[in-house]
Amino acid sequence: MSGWDSEVDVAVVGGGACGVMTALRAARNPGLVVAVFEKSTRDGCNAAISSGSLAAGGTRFQAAAGIEDSPRRHADDILAASGDEEWRPVVEALCAAAPEFVEWIADTGYPVEIGADMPRAGMSAPRLHTDTGRLGGGRLMRHLRALLDGHDNVAFVDEAPVVGLVVEGGEVTGVVVMQNGAAQRVRAQTVVLASDGFAGSPTLVEEHLSHLGAPFYGGVSSATGDALAWVLPLGARLRNMGAGLRSGLVVVGHGTRVSPALPFNGAVLVNLAGERFVDEESKGYSSMAGILQGQPGERAALIWDATAMAATRESEMMRESLAAGAVRDHPSLEGLAADLGRTAEETERLLAPLPGRRALTAPYHLAWVTHGLLASQGGVVTDPSGRVLDASGAPIPRLYAGGGTACGLAGPHSDGYLSGNGLLSAFGMGWIIGNGLAAGTG
Structure with a gap:
């Protein structure tokens, strides 16, 4: 030896x-x-x-x-x-x-x-x-x-x-x-x-994932892709290097994430222009990140109610967000409207459910979410x-x-x-x- x-x-x-x-x-x-x-x-x-x-x-x-x-x-x-x-x-x-x-x-x-x-x-x-x-x-x-x-x-x-x-x-x-x-x-x-x-x-993100913009990074610091450099001299091949695991549920200013089940429990997304811009149930959290990247300020308000909160609050992500103070509570439509910078009438229209979906009712909860990168x-x-x-x-x-x-x-x-x-x-x-x-x- x-x-x-x-x-x-x-x-x-x-x-x-x-x-x-x-x-x-x-x-x-x-x-x-x-x-x-x-x-x-x-x-x-x-x-x-x-x-x-x-x-x-x-x-x-x-x-x-x-x-x-x-x-x-x-x-x-x-x-x-x-x-x-x-x-x-x-x-x-x-x-x-x-x-x-x-x-x-x-x-x-x-x-x-x-x-x-x-x-x-x-x-x-x-x-x-x-x-x-x-x-x-x-x-x-x-x-x-x-x-x-x-x-x-x-x-x-x-x-x-x-x-x-x-x-x-x-x-x-x-x-x-x-x-x-x-x-x-x-x-x-x-x-x-x-x-x-x-x-x-x-370095590797800039080389392969620069099209993702400047997302919040939610992965571990040790994920540096060292092994890729070792295998290339051996003739190994890489593929799909432009793909990442993203999240469109990262809470702005906190770095926690809210539950991916919220959109399936009636949650809606409203951008800074006061617009609904996506069918919330149609996108997974990775593809939702790309949608948010294209919105004004690269963020949107995710709004849900007590019923949705009850269905999701025991997940690890929700517990972390709640403990961090990342979720805002609004007992009434008027308070929610003020947070969005909209009138109560505008806000009520924004909360109107899509066909076949459940209508949200007060009290409301809100988190401003943006896009993040979790892994390659x-x-x-x-x-x-x-x-x-x-x-x-x-x-x-x-x-x-x-x-x-x-x-x-x-x-x-x-x-x-x-x-x-x-x-x-x-x-x-x-x-x-x-x-x-x-x-x-x-």
């Missing part, structure tokens, strides 16, 4: 959703030694600051609630939104894995329920699964990382950023890890790139098993990718993102890669 500081069978770069799932599944094979190198749990990962909602079609939780769904229907919904038929084999593989990993997570003792009260644009059936109590992705990631402690063949190494790949004879043979200020060469039979994307890198969606091209492909479509030996490193599910544009796609691609590819490694087929 000359020239190496340590040796493992599987080196996982990143301890977020994809990395932890990969390690948990691979470690079922007691003959594998797995190391997860995490840049910094203090900085966090995008999964930990997400809502923790898991999109899956055809689960036992849906069946118990009388919801008909399937992995194929799930995949078709994603592809209808993204228009990215070239990516269908990967999408179908992830959607097939989704009910398996959601039910497995539940079977490890995590409290899972179907979010029947979480409607989202683009979903033909309720398929977001959440934790009881709606405590979010932080709770989920703590649970999964704790499961690693039950495997004596896994090491989770914190404050250990990977700074490069070791390539010998054109083949990936390990990683270079910084620990306590010193570089360590770790030999590995397989390397899995499972780090966050590049939305936290001003472009990344490395893989096959459905997670192997990184070169420009000819051939797998690069011993190299896998998932999570933010890999190309996501939004397609070529941010409007194609559906709620839950991020954790679907991260957990799903970790599930697929880890199972393959455990079975010796990776």
Whole structure:
């Protein structure tokens, strides 16, 4: 082992959703030694600051609630939104894995329920699964990382950023890890790139996502896309680099977000010109960001009532916004009108429901929302098993990718993102890669 500081069978770069799932599944094979190198749990990962909602079609939780769904229907919904038929084999593989990993997570003792009260644009059936109590992705990631402690063949190494790949004879043979200020060469039979994307890198955002303007950034600081520079010299290909996970529900001046379910409970959007400018139910929160970007001041007032508040206030996002004082309360139409700078008559017309929608009634609630960027969606091209492909479509030996490193599910544009796609691609590819490694087929 000359020239190496340590040796493992599987080196996982990143301890977020994809990395932890990969390690948990691979470690079922007691003959594998797995190391997860995490840049910094203090900085966090995008999964930990997400809502923790898991999109899956055809689960036992849906069946118990009388919801008909399937992995194929799930995949078709994603592809209808993204228009990215070239990516269908990967999408179908992830959607097939989704009910398996959601039910497995539940079977490890995590409290899972179907979010029947979480409607989202683009979903033909309720398929977001959440934790009881709606405590979010932080709770989920703590649970999964704790499961690693039950495997004596896994090491989770914190404050250990990977700074490069070791390539010998054109083949990936390990990683270079910084620990306590010193570089360590770790030999590995397989390397899995499972780090966050590049939305936290001003340089890469300017290069690939400048068309998004100057959005509020709501992701983690560690999402700097380091792995992209490592794989390009190996012949890897990137795709859909102009797509991001956006949100049109970021509260101005606070940086919190309000619930994506509000528009499905009657909430309306009014811009600074005093205009309704969109069918609020027709857009997902990522595509809504582009709509808001084009409005005067790049913002609008989202208005809802007590009924909508009751339906959404227990979500993690709403709790955070309410605690931050990001929501304004108006007992009467006149107070709401004054906040909007409109007459009561104008405001009443603005609140008129679209055909078939519920009318809002006092008391009212208001938050000024703008657009934000939460994560990138472009990344490395893989096959459905997670192997990184070169420009000819051939797998690069011993190299896998998932999570933010890999190309996501939004397609070529941010409007194609559906709620839950991020954790679907991260957990799903970790599930697929880890199972393959455990079975010796990776």
